[in-house]
Amino acid sequence: MTKKFILTVLPLLLVALAGCAGRIATPEAWSGGVADQSAVYIGSREGDFRALDIESGETVQRFTLTGDDDSLKGIYGTPVLRDGSLYFGGYNGVLYANFTPNLDKKWEEPIGSPIVGGPTLAGDIVLVGADNGKVYAFDQEADDQQRWSVSERWTFQTGNKVWSSPIAADGVVYATSLDKNLYALSLEDGSKLWNFSTNGAIASTPAYDEGTVYFGSFDSVFYAVNASDGTLLWKFDGAGSWYWGAPLVHGGYVYAPSLDGKLYALDKRTGALRWSLTTEGPIVGSPAVIFDMIAIGSEKKKEPQNLSG
Template identity: 30%
Template sequence: MKQKIVLLLAAALLLCSGVLARRAPRHVVPRAAELNFAFLTDVHVTPRGESDSLLRAAVAEINASAVDFVLVTGDLCNMGSDAELHCVHGILKRLRKPWFAVPGNHETTWSESACTTFGRLFGNDGRLAFRAGGYLFVGFTAGPYMKMADGSVRREDLQWVEERMRAARPGERIVTFCHYPLTNDVTNRTAVTQLLRRYDVRFDLCGHYHTLRLCNFDSIPGLMGRSLIPKNRRQEPAAGYNLVRVWGDSVALYEKRLGEAPRLSFAIPQGNSAALTALPCDPQPAPITYERTGAALVVEDEASIYTGVAVAGDTIFYGTSLGVLKAYDVKNRREVWRRQFGNAVYSTPLAAGGVVVAGDAAGAVWGLDAATGRRLWRIAAKTPVIGDGLVADGWLYMGLGSGSMAKIELRTGRIAWEFRFGEGQPQGRPAVAGGRVVFGAWDTNLYCLDEATGERLWSWNNGSPQKLYSPGHIVPRIVGGRVFIVAPDRCMTALDLATGREIWRVKRRKVRETTGVSADGSAVYAKTMDGELLAVATDADCYMELWTVDAGWGYDHNPCPVEVREGVAYMANRTGCVASVSGDGRLFWAEKFASSAANDFFVDADNRLWVTFIEGKIFCLGDPVVR
C-alpha cells in the first residue's frame, strides 16, 4: 500500500511539473535551498566524431558529480539529421541525473524530419517546464524552422510560456532557458522579454555563441554558456561545459573544463541590479513603416506562418505552424474553410484549375477542392513533405518527401512518374522549361530530368561533400537555355540546360539562396548576404555584372526568392524589411513590414503582390480593394 502511495505521489508531482516528456527519462528533482546543476549547450555531436567522445566524457563526469540535474539548451547536433539525434540522445540517456533538453537552430533549420524526430526522442516539442528547489524552470525554442532566418518565438509558444509562468506557485521563482540569447537575434525579442519581466523571471540561460558571457536581456540577467568544443582551440584548448549554482538571491556560472576543477566566471544578483544595468543592451528594433508603400496588412494569424500564399480570385491559401491549411476571403475578410493536418505546414500551397495542393509534414501531398476544402486526392509519402511545388499545363511537379521528385496529374492525383535519388529533401521550387525539370536537393546535387519520362539527364554538384552547401532550398532560374543558381557555398553558377556543362562559376559576391529573373529575361537577380541586389547578364559567355544596389540592410541570409511585378524587383530580408528596385538598378524604397523573416512573394493573376512573414502576417501590394 505504501509503495502504491509513493508511486501515485511521484506521478502527480511529474504531472504538476509541466514537463512535456513522454518517453525520455525524467526523475523527480529534490527540493533544496541551494541548487547546483550542469548546463550544456552547443555540443554539436557528429556520430563517431570528436564531439561524440567528448560528450560521453562529460556525461561520465556529471554522473560522478553532485549536481541536482542537467540542462541542455540546444544545438545538440549539426544538421538535425535523424542519425545525429539518435546518437546524441543515446549518449544523454546515460545520465544518471534528471536531464532536460530543448532544440537549437541546428535541430530546427535543416531537420530532415521537419522537427518531428526531436519530439519523438526527447519527449517534448521544444517546450518544457519543471520544478526544482523552489524554482520553476520554463524552456522554449526560437527556431528558426526549416529555413535560414533569425530566431523567432512562435506565437503559440509564447502563449504556452505565459500559461506555465502564470501557474507558478506562491513564492516560486521563475528561470527560463532557450538556445538563442534574448537579443535582436530573436526578431520578437521585445515581446519575449516584456512577458518574462511581467512574471519577474530571475535569469535566463542560453547558448548559440559558444562562449561564456553575462548578458543584459532588457533587465533580465542572461547567462550564456560555453560550447562543448571550444570556440577557439588556440585560446581555449580544453573541452568542457558549464555549472550553475543558485542560492539565496544570487546565481553563479562556472566553467567546467573536462578533468579540471570548476572556474568561477561570474556571480551576480538574480533579477535586475546595478551590475546588470552597467552592461550594454541591444537597441530596440526599427519601427514598422510599410504604410509608406501603399501595402495593406490582410492577415494577422494566431499562429506562425512558414509558407507563401496561393491565390484563386479573392481567396488566398496558406499554411500555419499549427498544421492548418486555411482559405481566406480577402475581400470580405473572413475564413472560408480550414483543413487540419498532422504537423506544421512548411510547403507553400498551389492553386490552379479549382484544385489546391499542399504538402503535409506528417507525410503526404493533398489535392483539395479550392471552394470547399474537400479532399480530392491524397498521395502518401514515406517522409515529411516540406518542399514547394510547381504547376504547369495541368501537371504538378513536386517532391514526395526526402529523395523524391514526381510529376502528378493535378486533377486526379495520378503519378505520371517518380524519380528517386536516395535521400535529401527537394525543398525549393523546381523549374520547368524546354522539356526539362530542374531542382536542387539537400544531398549536394542539382538534378535535370526529362519532363515527359522523369529520366535523369544530368546532375551537378559543387564537388564538396558538405550537405550544408547543398542547393536544397533554391529556385533554379532557366533563361535562354541556361540554368542559373546560387547556393549556401556563396557561389553563383551558370549551367547549360541541355548538358549540365558549367558555363561559368564565380564567388565574387556573398550570394546564398535567393534569385529572381528580370521581366525581359536579360538579367538574373541574386540577393547578397550584404543586403544588396545584384543583376547579372543571362546571355554573356562569362560572368558579367550589370548593376548592384544596396538596400541598406547589412548582413542577411533569408532565402525568400526575388519576385518581379511590372518590371520592378522585390526582395526581403531576415528582419521583416522589403525593398523595391527598378529594372535598371534604382532603389525605389526599402521599408520595414514586420519583425520576422519573409517567407515568399507571389504575384497573382490580378497582378497583386503578396508576401508572408513568419510572425503570422500577410501583406498585399497593388489592390485598393483589400486596403
C-alpha cells in the same frame, strides 16, 4: 507593372530570401511576398499574415493564424495570389484562403501537420505539401450564396517530410520530399507516374520548362529530368554544398542557388556551367529577374547580377 512598383517590392522579396540555411530540423524566417497594385502580402514566423501598403510599407491589414500554440503559427512558404484571393499555409497545420485587400477569410482547411512550403494552384485545385510527408490536392467551390468550401481530392504519401511547394504542368504534379525523391503524380487522382531518386534529401521546389523538371538536392547535385518519364537528362555536380532555394529558368539558362554561396548559371539543355556568382553567405532563396538583371539574396548581402554574366 511599372518600374516604381517593382523597385518598391524588390527589397521586401530579397529580405525574405535569407533564412533557414544549414538547419534541417526546423524552418525559420519570413515567407516570400506577393503583390498587387496596392499592397504587398507577406507572412511572418510570428504567426500573422500582413498586407503592406505598396508606397509606404506600413501594415494596413493583419490576419492572425488560429490556434493556442504560438510556436506553431509561423508562415514560411510563399503565398499564391489569384483573382483577388490569397492562398497560404501555416506551420500550425492549417491551409488558408483569404480575400484581398482586407484579408477576410475565404476558407480554411486543417490538415493536422505543419506546412512549410507554399501552396500551388492548378486551375481551381489547391496543392500543398506537409511535414507528415503527404502531398494534398483540394477542390474548392462556392454555393449559391458565395460561401466557399473545400474538399479533399486526393493525398499522396511520400517517405519523409515535404518542405517544398508542389508544381503542376500539363496535368502532372511534381513534388519533392526529404525522402530523397522527386515524384510525378497525376493531377486528376494523385496516382504516382514515376519517381526519381537522388542521394540526398530534397527541400527545393522544382521548376518546369519545356518538358524538363529542374531541381537541386542535399547531395549537392543539380538535376534536369525528363518530365514525361523521369529519366535523367543531365546533372551538375560542381556545387560545394546543398541546394535549398528553387531554381529559375529564364531564356536559355537555369539559375541554381546553392548554400555554398554561389548562384550557378547553367545551360538549360546541357547543364554546362556558363558562369557563377559568389556571394558572401549561403543562398537559401530563389533568384528573380528584374529588368535585365538577376536578383538574389544571400544571408549577408543582396546581390544583383547582369543576365549576360
